[in-house]
Amino acid sequence: MKDVRRDAWVLRDDGLAALVRELARDGRQVIGPTVRDGAIVLAEVDDAAQLPHGWGVELAAGRYRLVRREDAMVFAHSAGPQSWKAYLHPQHVRRWTADRNAGGEWTVRGEDEREADAVPAYAFLGVRPCDLRAIAVQGRVLGGGPGADTAYRRRLDRTFIVAVECTDPGATCFCTSMGSGPAVDVHDRGYDLAMTELLDEGGHRFLIRAGSDAGAELLTRLPVEGAAPLTESAARHVVADAAERMGRSMPPVDLHALMAGSMAAERWDDVASRCLTCGNCTMVCPTCFCTTTEDVTDLTGDHAERWQRWDSCFDLDFSQLHGGPVRASGRSRYRQWLTHKLGTWHDQFGESGCVGCGRCIVWCPVGIDITEEAAALAEETGQPENRGSVQAAESVRHARQEGGGRR
Amino acid sequence: MASVLATSPSGALSRVPSVPVPYRVVRRCPETADSATLKLAPAGETLPPFVPGQFAMLCAFGIGEIPVSVAGLPVGEDALVHTVRTVGAVSDALYAMAPGATVGVRGPFGTGWDLGMAADRDVLVIAGGIGLAPLRPVVLDILGERERFGRLSVLIGARTPADLLYKLQTKVWSAAADVAVTVDRPAPGWSGSVGVVTRLLDRAVFRPANTVAYVCGPEPMIRATARQLVTRGVPARRIRVSLERNMRCGSAECGHCQLGPVLLCRDGPVIGWHRAEPLLTVPEL
Ligand SMILES: Cc1cc2nc3c(=O)[nH]c(=O)nc-3n(C[C@H](O)[C@H](O)[C@H](O)COP(=O)(O)OP(=O)(O)OC[C@H]3O[C@@H](n4cnc5c(N)ncnc54)[C@H](O)[C@@H]3O)c2cc1C
Ligand code: SF4
Numbered sequence A: 001m002k003d004v005r006r007d008a009w010v011l012r013d014d015g016l017a018a019l020v021r022e023l024a025r026d027g028r029q030v031i032g033p034t035v036r037d038g039a040i041v042l043a044e045v046d047d048a049a050q051l052p053h054g055w056g057v058e059l060a061a062g063r064y065r066l067v068r069r070e071d072a073m074v075f076a077h078s079a080g081p082q083s084w085k086a087y088l089h090p091q092h093v094r095r096w097t098a099d100r101n102a103g104g105e106w107t108v109r110g111e112d113e114r115e116a117d118a119v120p121a122y123a124f125l126g127v128r129p130c131d132l133r134a135i136a137v138q139g140r141v142l143g144g145g146p147g148a149d150t151a152y153r154r155r156l157d158r159t160f161i162v163a164v165e166c167t168d169p170g171a172t173c174f175c176t177s178m179g180s181g182p183a184v185d186v187h188d189r190g191y192d193l194a195m196t197e198l199l200d201e202g203g204h205r206f207l208i209r210a211g212s213d214a215g216a217e218l219l220t221r222l223p224v225e226g227a228a229p230l231t232e233s234a235a236r237h238v239v240a241d242a243a244e245r246m247g248r249s250m251p252p253v254d255l256h257a258l259m260a261g262s263m264a265a266e267r268w269d270d271v272a273s274r275c276l277t278c279g280n281c282t283m284v285c286p287t288c289f290c291t292t293t294e295d296v297t298d299l300t301g302d303h304a305e306r307w308q309r310w311d312s313c314f315d316l317d318f319s320q321l322h323g324g325p326v327r328a329s330g331r332s333r334y335r336q337w338l339t340h341k342l343g344t345w346h347d348q349f350g351e352s353g354c355v356g357c358g359r360c361i362v363w364c365p366v367g368i369d370i371t372e373e374a375a376a377l378a379e380e381t382g383q384p385e386n387r388g389s390v391q392a393a394e395s396v397r398h399a400r401q402e403g404g405g406r407r
Numbered sequence B: 001m002a003s004v005l006a007t008s009p010s011g012a013l014s015r016v017p018s019v020p021v022p023y024r025v026v027r028r029c030p031e032t033a034d035s036a037t038l039k040l041a042p043a044g045e046t047l048p049p050f051v052p053g054q055f056a057m058l059c060a061f062g063i064g065e066i067p068v069s070v071a072g073l074p075v076g077e078d079a080l081v082h083t084v085r086t087v088g089a090v091s092d093a094l095y096a097m098a099p100g101a102t103v104g105v106r107g108p109f110g111t112g113w114d115l116g117m118a119a120d121r122d123v124l125v126i127a128g129g130i131g132l133a134p135l136r137p138v139v140l141d142i143l144g145e146r147e148r149f150g151r152l153s154v155l156i157g158a159r160t161p162a163d164l165l166y167k168l169q170t171k172v173w174s175a176a177a178d179v180a181v182t183v184d185r186p187a188p189g190w191s192g193s194v195g196v197v198t199r200l201l202d203r204a205v206f207r208p209a210n211t212v213a214y215v216c217g218p219e220p221m222i223r224a225t226a227r228q229l230v231t232r233g234v235p236a237r238r239i240r241v242s243l244e245r246n247m248r249c250g251s252a253e254c255g256h257c258q259l260g261p262v263l264l265c266r267d268g269p270v271i272g273w274h275r276a277e278p279l280l281t282v283p284e285l
């Protein structure tokens, strides 16, 4: 038998159909990028033809445009507006229901387990390295620590992940400077299969390797052939080349220290004069996890439900205390968002809360750019340069130690 | 739900449940015009044990859930005592509950006051308003093992004499502790101190370098009190303050209780002043 666990294989472009078919045969709902409403949208894929063959995107601050490519590349587009958190950390979930009898006694039923088991086992097809890291980052927040049994962990554990390395980064991408792409870290055990798309003299094909036993098993069912050393080096090359063509980068400073030292910066007033506090950035960010809860009853008043939904630190109610919101000004709310992403996330969860996907830049209606804001803060506060910056080294170490928060 | 939760040998749940566990109000004592103390006993399952300083998420059926500190942990019972001040939808509903009513409880959450730190030291318990509620079990624990601790001073501030909590009990405490009370606005018949609680520090007897202070109240009061204590030579680390932020979950996953690097439901609500000070000086953090 082939040593599928260790080796790299080649899947021809027409092999994608077999991949989708085999995942579906395992009873999985395959979710992948599709083209809809002028954007790359994550949706159920039951045929590889639904994937965005020949589509790319043009990105700028506050701007997203789908474009036709001259080739037939399938994964040569960067992140769309949604991220995988829509599936692993859904926008709206029922946490529990309770009924009250005539004697006033309650019967409470946890819904986490039921809901997580009721949703299909997913297969995520085309998870970019930045998003793979984002899944691990959210997992370390919502996964409840080693051995815990949270709804997030249950959903993630049942999900099969096919990661695809980036070969055509967007103008708003900066994963290289965050240490989270464009290559899949082979030490990162957060994926089942990892692919690199190649389109050159050798034809249109995918270098594919397994990151888990489940991935290795699936490989045995795919029409793959052993990868020639030249194919492997070609794959390494296109990804290394992508790292060079990254559209943006974070300033090469210790971002954690920069944020801690910027609390009184004037730049916050400047950004607050542009920011609409709409919260779009928090909705599209693949690591933003904040939620609020709402209790509702039916007409009898004796059936109650607790619902959890995404919340945003840009919302005034978010920091509500009896006297009013703690963070009333736009300045303090943008500062909360940025310093959490780049700074205090390290204190709270031991890594960066930003993976460099660039979504917040693209989907900000006024084009506020996280990298530009960080650079302005670095300039204002005179934060020293620190090449080989801390956030990259630290997040890589994390992923290695913890296997991407998974398994 | 009941059957899926593991229990420890004592019969209490071994893990904090993710759903509210029904408790029943077994006693209700009105404290002031807008606060009441509820004693809650398990209606079925029992939560893991709480320590003073920790809080529970209390749920009023169909209305919502709020963080409330334990104000008492009766020895040898599974009961929880909470003092609730009515300020909004959920606290109103809890405040109005009569004996027999059911409350959903999750917990225990957060850090305790760490009484171990106070062994053989002088203790200052300093409270403003409803802030006395989480400090009540500190006083009771110290009075229960009086010889383990040095001098105990309980300094209490309230808006008016009518807003003072635990009026009878605080009188009893004065047998074994120095209890001092001050109000912002006196009423006819009030002969005690008037002014902010920090004023009471002038008369308190303690050895600053060998003192632990436990402080809870409105944020400006905490700030002023802790600064005074530092000025008088109490090490910042030994000034323990209990802080408050919006909280939706209690288990460090809703993001609401951030105070800079600190997730107050997990790393607090009780933290040392050495950590709190730099955070409370940043406006709107
Ligand atoms: C750790 C901790 C311990 C507390 N202990 C006590 C106590 O022992 N006794 C007591 O009376 N109160 C206590 N509080 C304050 C109490 O939680 C609030 O008064 C309560 O949340 C107000 O909710 P509401 O629905 O009645 O009011 P609303 O004003 O209707 O509140 C709406 C929502 O805002 C949030 N909110 C509003 N005020 C606060 C607040 N002060 N703190 C946190 N969230 C708030 C809550 O999420 C609440 O659901 C404590 C708060 C914290 C954080
Ligand atoms: S902060 Fe912006 S760039 Fe960073 S992970 Fe979130 S959306 Fe992506």
Ligand code: SF4
Pocket: A274, A275, A276, A277, A278, A279, A280, A281, A282, A314, A363, A364, A365, A366, A367, A368
């Ligand atoms: S930074 Fe942009 S997306 Fe985020 S809240 Fe402000 S205006 Fe909205």
